[in-house]
Amino acid sequence: MIRSTGFRGRAVTAVAAVVCLGAAITLHASADRWAPAIAVDVPGLLYLQTPAVARRAAVGNAGLAADLYWIRTLQHFGQERLSPPGHVRTYALLYPLLDLTTTLDPNFSIAYRFGAIFLGEPYPDGPGRADLAIALLKKGLAAQPQKWQYMEDLGFVYYWHLRDYKAAADAFQRAADMPGAPNWLRPVAAVTLAEGGHVGASRAIWQQLAQAEEEWLRNAARLRLAQLDALDIMDAWRRAKAAGARPAVPVDPSGTPFDVDPATGDLAVSRESGLFPMPGQLQVPR
Secondary structure, three states, rough: OOOOHHHHHHHHHHHHHHHHHHHHHHHHHHHHHOOOOOOOHHHHHOOOOOHHHHHHHHHHHHHHHHHHHHHHHHHHHHHHHHHOOOOOOOOHHHHHHHHHHHHHOOOHHHHHHHHHHHHHHOOOOOOHHHOOOOHHHHHHHOOOOHHHHHHHHHHHHHOOOOOOHHHHHHHHHHOOOOOOOOHHHHHHHHHHHOOOHHHHHHHHHHHOOOOOOOHHHHHHHHHHHHHHHHHHHHHHHHHHHHOOOOOOHHHHHHHHEEEEEEOOOOOOOOOOOOOOOOOOOOOOOO
């Protein structure tokens, strides 16, 4: 028997694998016509239960195996999300499949980033597992510590799903410190801190950004600092009222009088002000 070696041997092996795969698909499709489809994904259907076993089973084809598990992840998520009324959506295999995929290929960026989105989606559109989304992204950062995109995604998980503005801002700031990160991440961190009530920390970041080389960034910093000044004016006005005083309605740093909410008696930045909308203030159409 003559053994093929080198490129020719690998090509023959690849062709044989494709032929076998095609035969397997044909056989599977034929079987599907005679056997009922599995209605629910359950952990018992996860053929390889641990990443370590999957890595050993993949031998020298870890990349291909990671692709296959990623496809399986998409199938599972789609099947659960589009399941008919009355079906209890468990998303039981979602994290195990993502864990397998990213263990087989630790640099599988799409699996980390989209996987975190899938995991964080509130029920019933997803499992609502922000904790697992965080775990997945931290796993990605352990594999690629300078991947600022993972740290940015981590910030958005804290922001959208946990409403932990301090942790979100910290993640955005750490992402901004990584090589190649875009310069808009620092403003995002500062706005997040202000929205969460951490005005002092937000002001410190904006004061640094006011010295930036980019004109647009300096302008943005001046606007945000003026907004923080407006928040200080509003706080002082509230304290004066709480002390029994009847202070006049002040003007904001742009020179526009504040609005007074007739229901609560509290101040708000006017829609006519150049400072509107403030951090956390939605611009609702009139």
